Amino acid sequence: MNEYIYNFKKYRPLLKELVLRDIKLKYRRSVLGILWSILNPLLMMLVLTIVFSTLFKRSIDNFPVYLLCGRIIFDFYSQSTREAMTSIVSNGILIRKVYIPKYIFPISKGISTFVNLLFSLIALFIVMIVTNVKITWAIMLIPLPLIYIFIFSIGIGLTLAAYTVFFRDIVHLYSVVLTAWMYLTPLFYPVEIIPDSFKFVIYLNPLYYIIECFREIVLYGQIISLQKHLICILISLFSIVFGIIVFKKKQDKFILYI
Template sequence: MSLLSVFVKYRNLISQLVMRDIKTKYRRSILGLLWTVLNPLLMMTVLSVVFSYFFSKYGQIDNFPVYLLCGQLIFNFFNESTSIAMGSIIHSGELIKKVYVPKYLFPISKVMSSGVNLMASMIALIIVMLVTRARVTPTILLALFPLLYVLLFSTGVSLFLAAAAVSFRDLMHLYGVITTAWMYLTPMIYPIEILDGAPAWVRMIVNINPLTGFIKIFRCVVLDGVTAPAILHVQSLIWCAVALAIGSAVFKKAQDGFILKI
């Protein structure tokens, strides 16, 4: 509720911070925001060339480009939003020392700016679906739910990382290693069935991975044209609640000491 009240009260400031981040990211870029569409398309093309033949050969994935892009959009948003939000307090040190604003705004604005990129990247998904003649059903409208889940989960993780990075700067260097391992433990490229012969602990980690649930729901409504099982929604909501509770609690406890460490 504290996060929600901050978001509502300072929504105009958050929108200004989001616009600043987007303008800074694409400053002096000829294509600008168009890169949010081109990046996932280009990455999908490269990975499809490498992996599509292998998986289609064994009859495990029918429309690999759409399958891959669904996973890419969810994981890339989580990776981008948490990575840039982690340094939001440190990089806003001068502003924090001069003007009082709720410090929650800085990591939240980073997640929101990544959310704008995510929405633009959905155009890439629609293009790929049209090119590959994927079946489009009304369930695609339910894609809002997994996108909302990954947004809430990323916000909680971002709050935790932003607070932790102020005291432990090495986290900013270590996080890239963590997200690389997280990517391989997320069925973004490969079908989860390929892990049937893997050790039990690997299958357990992949199955409880919150991003796995978000991606499964997203693929159900976008690629398969069916509603996702209710258990996936329940599990996703639990992960969102846990991440937001832990992230906001850690951030609230640490925020008074930020000014002494940045």
């Protein structure tokens, strides 16, 4: 463990450069630049609100904020894990030439995507103000669900990155999984419309609990219950520990497949 901590500190400048590179590449030749990270969730929210608000307007108070809370968390998870899963393969030339701790690459993808998430929060606060959401002191707890989803996503990203080196078809399969996962997560519909016999599917979804914590703080101005905190902590810790174990076990064989 001390060796990993030492290596992480030693290669921290490289991690910083990789994150900056990802951010620059994302907005290269973009007229709007970083502003697009704010406009994109706003435009998506506007479209989905027009489509779904008439269906669920009686079930969901302040549908735009409800929707945006879910989309911000899910989109971060989706983007960070998709980019992390190909991070080893896409940096194969660099890995073959010099020694670099390989976990640096999926972690850098998670961090750069997290920066985009922070810009998306600006869009969220704009919508909160426009829709007259009551902002309470509970908003100070907003970093907690963000930390949970970050750790959870890094863990999944490490696992996917490790297996993608050996099974490239995972990239295509994971796109299907993400689509199904999106519809099985209450992003634009209330949990109440799900029949009781199928609600267990929602409750087995780890993103459901993180999104609910985020909504309770942002939309309802409530303090998250200890039970939900513990669930999110356990989900995040299991993900990161499992990801580290899998990645460490597989990393020595990467050089043979990239």
